[in-house]
Amino acid sequence: DEGGNGDGGQTIVPGTAPGFEPFEMNVDGELVGFDIDLLEAVVAETDYELGDWQELEFDGLMPALENENIDVIAAAMTINEERQETIAFSEPYYSADQSVLVQSGGDVEAGELEDLEGLEVGAQSGTTGEGIIEDELGDDVSYTSYDNYVLAVQELERGTLDAIVIDEPVAESFADDREVEIAFTFETGEEYGFGVRQDDGDLQEALSEGIAAVEESSQYDEITREWFGE
Numbered sequence: 001d002e003g004g005n006g007d008g009g010q011t012i013v014p015g016t017a018p019g020f021e022p023f024e025m026n027v028d029g030e031l032v033g034f035d036i037d038l039l040e041a042v043v044a045e046t047d048y049e050l051g052d053w054q055e056l057e058f059d060g061l062m063p064a065l066e067n068e069n070i071d072v073i074a075a076a077m078t079i080n081e082e083r084q085e086t087i088a089f090s091e092p093y094y095s096a097d098q099s100v101l102v103q104s105g106g107d108v109e110a111g112e113l114e115d116l117e118g119l120e121v122g123a124q125s126g127t128t129g130e131g132i133i134e135d136e137l138g139d140d141v142s143y144t145s146y147d148n149y150v151l152a153v154q155e156l157e158r159g160t161l162d163a164i165v166i167d168e169p170v171a172e173s174f175a176d177d178r179e180v181e182i183a184f185t186f187e188t189g190e191e192y193g194f195g196v197r198q199d200d201g202d203l204q205e206a207l208s209e210g211i212a213a214v215e216e217s218s219q220y221d222e223i224t225r226e227w228f229g230e
C-alpha cells in the first residue's frame with residue numbers, strides 16, 4: 001500500500017546503543033535522545049510501523065541487523081564504505097567531526113593526534129573513533145576499547161586513561177556534564193545514516209524520503225532544538 005501515514009504497515013524493529021548523549025541515552029530506565037525522536041518522526045512519514053526499541057552494544061548492532069533481530073539501526077552510525085560492504089544506509093541525517101577528550105585540568109596537552117603518542121587512549125568498540133586510533137596511531141599508543149563511551153569517560157575522570165577519541169557533539173555533552181574537556185577537534189566529515197539490510201531497498205528508500213519530509217517540515221529543527229538547544 002502506498003502513501004498512507006502509519007496505520008497497518010509492516011513493523012520494523014529499531015536498534016540503538018545508548019550512552020551516546022544527546023543522540024541516545026537511557027535516563028531513569030527510559031530510552032531518549034535525538035535519534036529516538038528523529039527515527040520516530042521519520043517512520044511516521046512512511047507506511048511502516050515502529051516496533052519496540054532494542055538496546056545493544058554498538059558493535060552488536062550490525063550483527064543484530066544481519067540476524068534480523070532488528071530491522072533498522074539508529075545509533076549515530078557514520079556512513080562509510082567499510083560498513084557498506086555489509087549493510088546499507090539511508091541518506092545522511094546529521095554531520096559530525098571527531099574530538100579528543102581529556103581529564104579537566106589534567107596534565108595531558110594535545111593539539112593534534114600525534115600528541116597522543118605514548119599515551120593511554122580509548123574509544124568505544126567498533127566506532128570510527130577506534131578506527132582513527134588504529135589507522136593514525138597504531139602501535140604508538142596503548143589502546144583500550146570499551147563497550148561503552150560512558151565507561152571510558154569514567155576512566156578519564158579517574159586519570160587511568162589519558163584521552164578518548166569520540167564524535168564531537170557527544171564530546172561536548174560529556175564535557176558539560178563530567179570532569180572532562182575537549183583538547184581539540186579534527187575534521188572527519190562524517191555523516192550519520194540509519195542502517196538497514198542490503199536487501200531492504202524499500203525500507204532504505206522510505207527512510208530517506210521520510211528524512212527529507214522531516215527536514216522540510218519544522219520537525220527536524222524542533223528535534224534539533226530539543227536535544228542541542230540550537
Ligand code: ARG
Pocket residue numbers: 016017018019020024058075076077078079124126127128129167190
Ligand atoms: N559515529 C561513530 C561511528 O559510527 C560513533 C557512533 C557511536 N554510537 C553509539 N550509539 N554509541 O562509529
